[in-house]
Amino acid sequence: MAVTILIVCGDKTAITAYAGLFNKKEYSVFSAQSGRQALAQAKARRFDAIVVDVSGSRINCKNVCHRIKSETSAPMLAITAPNAKLDAALAFAAVVPKPVSGKKLAARVKAAIENKPPRLFKIGALALDLEKRKLTRGSKTFSLTPKEFVLLRFFVSKAGQIVTRKTLMKEIWETEYLGDTRTLDVHIRWLREKIEDKPSEPARLQTVRGQGYRFTI
16 A cells, blocks of 8 residues: 655645655655645545655744644654754654655655554553544543644643743744733633543643643653
8 A cells, every 4th residue: 555645845846856756656645835735635634644845934834733733643754954953842753854865755754654653642541542633531532622632732742841821822822922811721621621530620730820831641
């Protein structure tokens, strides 16, 4: 069965060049030239890997990557300019600096797929289905909204650390405006209703007064 790949790049010529690097007998390549197209593709089919060219400025990489990750657990690879620095929060499975050869890119894609974490991710007493966005706590299973899913994954990546409200608004909602954080309060409440045995007395997602929140596994 062919490996299914999505290439996200704002340059049509570059997409054609990248697609040509993959053996058509082994790979089935799809493409997207915008964040909207990439998200639609991620929702429409299951990909084994997603390759994003972050070297240009035609696509809001941070926004696109976060939104795609809320739809799929496929490993995401970045094609970058030489010596480029990436936001660690994007957690790419691999980084491929230009110039890109077919052999190098195919090898990185293959390795990322082979090293892909299991679909079911254990978080202490919780189990998170990365593909279906479902959370299991005891005998109960909950469906997570895309924003709840991204929020939980972010907290898990920062487990044990204090995460400020400012950081959450910037990383999850992509704004530094703190004049109205009611949407954050609502999502924290919704998330606690799903991950906590007693939401009114949270043990996993605790409020650190005057600082933010701490997620404990």
